[in-house]
Amino acid sequence: MSYKVIVDLSNSAVDKFFHYNSDFPVPNGSRVSVPFGSKVIEGFVIEETDDSEKATKNIVSILDPYPVILPEMVEMSKFMKKSNVRFIDALRLCIPADLRAGRVRELARNFVDIAETVSYQDAKKLISEKSQAQHNLLDRLSTGGAFEYVLTREGFSVAVINRLVDKGILEKRAEEIRRTPKSASIERKSITLTNEQRNAVDEILTSDDNTFLIHGVTGSGKTEIYMTVIENLLQSEKTAIMLVPEISLTPQMLGVFRNRFGDKVSLLHSGLSAGERYDEWRRLYKGESQVAMGPRSAIFAPVRNVGAIIIDEEHDTSYSSEKYPRFLTLDIAEFRARYNDAKLILGSATPSIETYLKAREGTVKLITLQNRINDFGLPTVEVVDMRKEIRGGNVSIFSRLLVSTLSDTLLAKEQAIVFVNRRGYASFVRCKNCGYVAMCTDCDVSLTYHRDDKRLKCHYCGKQFHELKVCPQCGNQHLAEGFSGTEKVASEISNLFPTARVARLDNDSVSGKDAHLQILTKFGSGEIDILVGTQMVTKGHDFKNVTLVGILDADQSLYFPDYGSNERTFQLITQVAGRAGRESKPGRVIMQTYNPNHPVFEFATDYDYLGFYERESAIRRVTKFPPYTKIVRILITGKEEEPVRVVAQALRDKTRDLMNGPLKDSFIRVQAMSAPIKRLENNYRYQVIAVLNPDCDDALYSIFAVAAIDDKNIHTSVEINPRQMT
Ligand code: ADP
Numbered sequence: 001m002s003y004k005v006i007v008d009l010s011n012s013a014v015d016k017f018f019h020y021n022s023d024f025p026v027p028n029g030s031r032v033s034v035p036f037g038s039k040v041i042e043g044f045v046i047e048e049t050d051d052s053e054k055a056t057k058n059i060v061s062i063l064d065p066y067p068v069i070l071p072e073m074v075e076m077s078k079f080m081k082k083s084n085v086r087f088i089d090a091l092r093l094c095i096p097a098d099l100r101a102g103r104v105r106e107l108a109r110n111f112v113d114i115a116e117t118v119s120y121q122d123a124k125k126l127i128s129e130k131s132q133a134q135h136n137l138l139d140r141l142s143t144g145g146a147f148e149y150v151l152t153r154e155g156f157s158v159a160v161i162n163r164l165v166d167k168g169i170l171e172k173r174a175e176e177i178r179r180t181p182k183s184a185s186i187e188r189k190s191i192t193l194t195n196e197q198r199n200a201v202d203e204i205l206t207s208d209d210n211t212f213l214i215h216g217v218t219g220s221g222k223t224e225i226y227m228t229v230i231e232n233l234l235q236s237e238k239t240a241i242m243l244v245p246e247i248s249l250t251p252q253m254l255g256v257f258r259n260r261f262g263d264k265v266s267l268l269h270s271g272l273s274a275g276e277r278y279d280e281w282r283r284l285y286k287g288e289s290q291v292a293m294g295p296r297s298a299i300f301a302p303v304r305n306v307g308a309i310i311i312d313e314e315h316d317t318s319y320s321s322e323k324y325p326r327f328l329t330l331d332i333a334e335f336r337a338r339y340n341d342a343k344l345i346l347g348s349a350t351p352s353i354e355t356y357l358k359a360r361e362g363t364v365k366l367i368t369l370q371n372r373i374n375d376f377g378l379p380t381v382e383v384v385d386m387r388k389e390i391r392g393g394n395v396s397i398f399s400r401l402l403v404s405t406l407s408d409t410l411l412a413k414e415q416a417i418v419f420v421n422r423r424g425y426a427s428f429v430r431c432k433n434c435g436y437v438a439m440c441t442d443c444d445v446s447l448t449y450h451r452d453d454k455r456l457k458c459h460y461c462g463k464q465f466h467e468l469k470v471c472p473q474c475g476n477q478h479l480a481e482g483f484s485g486t487e488k489v490a491s492e493i494s495n496l497f498p499t500a501r502v503a504r505l506d507n508d509s510v511s512g513k514d515a516h517l518q519i520l521t522k523f524g525s526g527e528i529d530i531l532v533g534t535q536m537v538t539k540g541h542d543f544k545n546v547t548l549v550g551i552l553d554a555d556q557s558l559y560f561p562d563y564g565s566n567e568r569t570f571q572l573i574t575q576v577a578g579r580a581g582r583e584s585k586p587g588r589v590i591m592q593t594y595n596p597n598h599p600v601f602e603f604a605t606d607y608d609y610l611g612f613y614e615r616e617s618a619i620r621r622v623t624k625f626p627p628y629t630k631i632v633r634i635l636i637t638g639k640e641e642e643p644v645r646v647v648a649q650a651l652r653d654k655t656r657d658l659m660n661g662p663l664k665d666s667f668i669r670v671q672a673m674s675a676p677i678k679r680l681e682n683n684y685r686y687q688v689i690a691v692l693n694p695d696c697d698d699a700l701y702s703i704f705a706v707a708a709i710d711d712k713n714i715h716t717s718v719e720i721n722p723r724q725m726t
């Protein structure tokens with residue numbers, strides 16, 4: 001027998017099929033060890049082949065009791081390979097990282113029980129009257145076995161256990177202990193679907209369409225729809241994949257799902273311990289659980305016979321993987337939905353312009369939920385013009401309205417969320433005398449001051465520097481701080497309201513895998529009054545006692561130099577506003593801005609998604625931006641500037657050759673230039689931007705081929721419709 005094998009080395013030069021013979025049959029998808037060069041390494045069997053003459057060596061052994069790569073995932077890897085993701089790197093996405101090289105195992109422990117051949121009564125007679133400890137142990141086990149470590153913790157000694165095992169009264173066997181990720185404990189509600197929800201579920205289950213967009217305002221009960229659809233599909237032996245945007249959100253959503261589905265749900269994400277991840281993955285693989293939940297990486301869950309793939313908050317940018325191996329979750333989801341003939345369900349209160357256009361064009365079936373579940377409707381949004389505040393003599397970061405409303409909220413024993421789109425204490429440090437700005441030494445980026453650990457940090461590469469007391473350029477002691485971040489906001493709120501319990505939720509405030517969960521749990525149980533945070537606080541949370549949301553510097557996200565900034569701003573405001581007044585009390589939103597007349601704010605304060613969509617899509621159509629075009633960026637990076645620039649020009653020329661060839665109808669324009677951040681982590685960065693007409697897969701794959709250069713000093717990557725381009 002002969003097989004095609006992909007070896008487990010992440011290197012383009014060997015990312016191809018190697019042929020091996022075998023003395024024993026090897027199922028497709030098996031992890032195997034094979035001789036390679038002078039070593040024995042791991043690899044994956046892709047398929048059996050007839051041409052055994054190509055093989056000179058034999059597979060040494062099969063490494064797991066079952067093939068770890070499903071046939072579907074082999075096809076998916078071929079699909080990803082077309083966008084320059086190495087076969088091996090696609091395969092690696094499908095299994096827990098620690099499975100490779102055998103770094104993680106099942107956790108088996110001794111389980112002690114009364115021997116099957118012995119009854120409790122007989123056993124009692126076999127133990128002498130004097131051995132009280134043995135009687136106690138037997139009594140303890142009379143209602144069922146227990147793990148040995150549990151028994152010893154309860155005070156039973158190993159010696160006593162072993163004595164009874166020797167007598168044949170007790171039996172020990174190895175049994176697996178499941179490592180389970182924590183979830184938030186969520187109060188169980190008994191729920192009858194509203195008509196809107198019922199109709200949505202019926203539509204999804206009975207329609208011939210395969211892809212749906214649920215456009216439902218925040219708090220319209222989308223989760224309940226997802227769960228009812230999944231419940232129906234599980235009854236016909238199908239499985240489901242439930243994707244959520246951020247790991248920090250998962251424990252809550254997991255809690256809701258566990259209430260409904262119990263053990264049928266498994267969580268997959270990189271924040272789990274290796275053991276948890278392995279156990280959850282294996283339960284899905286074996287069909288012991290049928291619902292895979294997690295952030296984007298969970299799209300690679302090892303489930304068969306998928307009935308539904310759900311992407312909650314589909315507009316969220318976390319669904320595109322920024323680092324190699326780059327992929328768009330939606331592409332993989334579409335692939336898996338096609339492969340399994342599954343329903344693909346996208347949900348959002350603020351769908352991406354791209355998805356909404358598809359719904360308009362009819363390739364995605366639109367389901368609209370107009371109403372919140374509760375009776376109060378969406379919270380009112382009040383806009384505060386911060387220029388007027390300054391003119392009125394208030395130079396603090398909070399408007400008078402926000403301060404007085406925070407105070408009312410605290411008095412009413414209700415909770416508030418304050419959203420700031422910036423972490424750290426202050427965005428940059430600038431000398432008031434000479435204008436010096438503290439910059440990262442490795443990136444063309446100004447540093448952010450973090451007062452908690454008295455450091456200046458680069459938010460792009462993470463490099464840290466000592467805080468500055470004097471300007472290193474002119475010695476002046478008057479250093480100005482830039483825009484306030486979460487640290488400063490939280491600390492000023494504590495100054496204003498010394499008795500309030502204030503906490504921060506951002507990437508700095510939390511470390512450790514359950515830290516987010518702890519903060520959110522405390523907030524949920526009312527142990528925190530005011531939660532200050534970055535985008536993390538905007539997403540999906542369902543806290544019933546939150547009645548006030550404050551938005552600081554709402555315009556901040558408008559000025560990123562890319563076509564998506566209006567869209568992102570609209571989404572942020574709508575999402576964070578949606579956290580207020582979700583249950584039995586009405587909500588209120590106070591939005592501070594220096595630019596109150598910007599059209600985005602007018603649409604956002606009215607929750608007018610359609611109005612926003614019409615305006616934004618008209619602009620994009622005219623200015624030739626996605627979704628009316630596809631922007632493809634080849635990013636070229638390297639240590640030396642000149643070679644990077646030269647390669648960028650060469651790639652531009654090659655891409656222009658494509659534009660002048662048979663694919664010319666796909667191209668609108670091709671340009672080369674330095675990237676918006678020209679130097680990052682000590683690498684120079686140039687880019688080639690190709691603007692294509694939509695439906696241009698051939699042109700796209702040709703660009704991928706152009707970008708795949710073989711130069712060990714220069715790295716290239718291709719992004720499609722990049723957001724927040726740096
Ligand atoms: P969305 O995801 O659309 O923002 P959720 O799914 O989080 O909204 O639902 C908002 C709240 O309404 C949740 O607390 C949920 O338990 C509750 N809810 C959903 N559907 C119903 C229903 N039919 N009856 C009562 N409460 C519901």
Ligand code: ZN
Pocket residue numbers: 440441442443445458459460461462463681
């Ligand atoms: Zn840096």
